[in-house]
Amino acid sequence: MLESLYLNLGQHDALSDAEKALLAGAMTFERHFATGQDIVASGSRPTYSTLILDGLAARYKVLEDGGRQFTSLQVPGDFVDLHAFLLKTMDHGIVALSPCHVMFADHSRLRTITEQAPHLTRLLWLDTLVDGAIHREWIVAMGRRSKTSHLAHLVCELFVRLQVVQRTNGMSFHLPLSQAEMADVLGLSVVHMNRVIGALRKVGVVSWANHAVTILDWHRLQDIAEFDPTYLSMMREPR
Amino acid sequence: MLESLYLNLGQHDALSDAEKALLAGAMTFERHFATGQDIVASGSRPTYSTLILDGLAARYKVLEDGGRQFTSLQVPGDFVDLHAFLLKTMDHGIVALSPCHVMFADHSRLRTITEQAPHLTRLLWLDTLVDGAIHREWIVAMGRRSKTSHLAHLVCELFVRLQVVQRTNGMSFHLPLSQAEMADVLGLSVVHMNRVIGALRKVGVVSWANHAVTILDWHRLQDIAEFDPTYLSMMREPR
DNA sequence: TACGGGCATTAACATTTGTTAGGCCTGCTT
DNA sequence: AAGCAGGCCTAACAAATGTTAATGCCCGTA
Numbered sequence: 001m002l003e004s005l006y007l008n009l010g011q012h013d014a015l016s017d018a019e020k021a022l023l024a025g026a027m028t029f030e031r032h033f034a035t036g037q038d039i040v041a042s043g044s045r046p047t048y049s050t051l052i053l054d055g056l057a058a059r060y061k062v063l064e065d066g067g068r069q070f071t072s073l074q075v076p077g078d079f080v081d082l083h084a085f086l087l088k089t090m091d092h093g094i095v096a097l098s099p100c101h102v103m104f105a106d107h108s109r110l111r112t113i114t115e116q117a118p119h120l121t122r123l124l125w126l127d128t129l130v131d132g133a134i135h136r137e138w139i140v141a142m143g144r145r146s147k148t149s150h151l152a153h154l155v156c157e158l159f160v161r162l163q164v165v166q167r168t169n170g171m172s173f174h175l176p177l178s179q180a181e182m183a184d185v186l187g188l189s190v191v192h193m194n195r196v197i198g199a200l201r202k203v204g205v206v207s208w209a210n211h212a213v214t215i216l217d218w219h220r221l222q223d224i225a226e227f228d229p230t231y232l233s234m235m236r237e238p239r
Numbered sequence: 240m241l242e243s244l245y246l247n248l249g250q251h252d253a254l255s256d257a258e259k260a261l262l263a264g265a266m267t268f269e270r271h272f273a274t275g276q277d278i279v280a281s282g283s284r285p286t287y288s289t290l291i292l293d294g295l296a297a298r299y300k301v302l303e304d305g306g307r308q309f310t311s312l313q314v315p316g317d318f319v320d321l322h323a324f325l326l327k328t329m330d331h332g333i334v335a336l337s338p339c340h341v342m343f344a345d346h347s348r349l350r351t352i353t354e355q356a357p358h359l360t361r362l363l364w365l366d367t368l369v370d371g372a373i374h375r376e377w378i379v380a381m382g383r384r385s386k387t388s389h390l391a392h393l394v395c396e397l398f399v400r401l402q403v404v405q406r407t408n409g410m411s412f413h414l415p416l417s418q419a420e421m422a423d424v425l426g427l428s429v430v431h432m433n434r435v436i437g438a439l440r441k442v443g444v445v446s447w448a449n450h451a452v453t454i455l456d457w458h459r460l461q462d463i464a465e466f467d468p469t470y471l472s473m474m475r476e477p478r
Numbered sequence: 479t480a481c482g483g484g485c486a487t488t489a490a491c492a493t494t495t496g497t498t499a500g501g502c503c504t505g506c507t508t
Numbered sequence: 509a510a511g512c513a514g515g516c517c518t519a520a521c522a523a524a525t526g527t528t529a530a531t532g533c534c535c536g537t538a
Binding site: 043059061063064067068069071072083086087088089091092114115118121122125126128129130131132133135136138139140142143144145184186187226230231233235237239 | 367
């Protein structure tokens with residue numbers, strides 16, 4: 001059941017059986033969320049952290065004018081709010097973008113891990129660092145890439161991340177977001193989001209229909225995106 | 240000499256004398272960097288992490304077309320590349336935006352801290368988590384705020400962060416960035432950056448000249464920015 | 479003192495992006 | 509079967525942002 005988590009953490013460094021057992025021991029109950037439901041509310045002070053077993057979720061903030069911005073997309077194997085273990089107060093919400101199957105890890109047991117399992121602690125820390133690296137890449141994309149390049153970069157990133165947790169199917173993956181939701185990822189209007197998706201389709205590097213994205217020309221897509229996966233730290237080495 | 244670091248880490252939770260000693264013990268040599276010099280090179284694999292004692296620095300990425308985007312600004316007391324301790328390979332560069340006085344902490348000694356000082360480890364982890372929270376706020380600003388609001392938000396954030404490490408002077412602080420550099424922060428052209436700064440000046444909430452920023456109307460500035468400092472986790476509580 | 483470079487500022491114009499509105503599907507409900 | 513809601517897509521126009529170029533200022537240096 002925790003296979004995705006093991007794949008996710010294990011991509012950076014070897015994960016021992018004892019460590020897997022410690023992780024499993026930190027888990028409490030599981031739960032399902034329907035599309036659109038809040039998994040964690042902004043401003044709350046959770047006493048557990050949420051692991052996604054299956055489904056797609058996103059962090060978001062809402063502004064006074066009603067505008068919404070997603071700040072990350074979370075795939076199976078992601079600890080969506082590991083932050084709250086130390087940050088205490090959630091400064092953003094987390095919403096299910098598809099039906100989500102999640103499991104909760106008690107903060108008190110995570111704390112025990114930090115007291116007794118330094119290497120596993122470093123791997124969990126690393127998980128949040130990769131999260132930050134992804135944020136930086138998004139900032140670069142929002143600030144200095146063309147919108148087409150930004151979208152291409154996102155497609156590359158999602159494909160690679162989903163591949164790690166075995167959620168791709170050949171060169172395709174399931175992306176349950178509507179174009180309005182995609183617009184809240186890239187920070188665009190819906191109309192322009194539609195234009196940009198159209199542009200990417202037109203160059204022929206992806207097909208995108210019915211929430212299924214297929215990469216038709218990985219090399220050219222990567223080129224448009226200037227995608228370099230270094231920031232995802234997928235190299236397995238001692239940490 | 241490490242006062243800024245103690246102030247920075249200590250804002251989130253009490254820092255014991257033993258922990259301060261451990262931090263001091265992790266430090267090796269110090270060094271000065273001139274404005275514009277690279278403190279850490281993109282793609283390098285440092286064996287130490289860099290603490291800013293004095294000066295302003297920034298993380299950045301450069302794209303193929305020469306465009307540059309800053310992904311964070313780093314103030315005294317910030318561990319600019321604590322990431323590299325676990326990420327290993329730098330996926331971005333760090334440049335001095337003013338003369339910088341820095342000190343290096345050996346990764347091997349940081350590792351010892353993770354083995355022997357769980358609470359201090361959590362505080363260091365937390366430091367990187369706040370970093371991520373700042374990134375998220377930047378993403379929201381880039382995606383969904385007006386440019387004026389984005390700039391106002393940045394001014395609020397810098398003021399608060401500098402205040403923690405006692406680098407403010409009343410309602411003023413020193414901001415050594417040129418408008419071209421500011422443009423690389425917000426992801427704008429230089430010309431538009433100039434317009435936006437002009438707009439903020441015109442409403443009369445800040446004065447901005449000779450690299451000195453003075454907040455003339457904090458309340459209204461905060462209002463324009465929709466600035467809520469929760470994300471900085473400045474509350475002192477057990478972590 | 480004269481010169482040149484970097485920086486802030488502005489103008490004029492080009493391009494990108496947002497807004498408003500509507501059409502056309504599809505799937506679901508009555 | 510009719511009606512309705514949501515999602516995708518397009519058009520026409522408005523607003524924001526980028527580009528190019530020019531001006532003036534300050535400052536360090538020949």
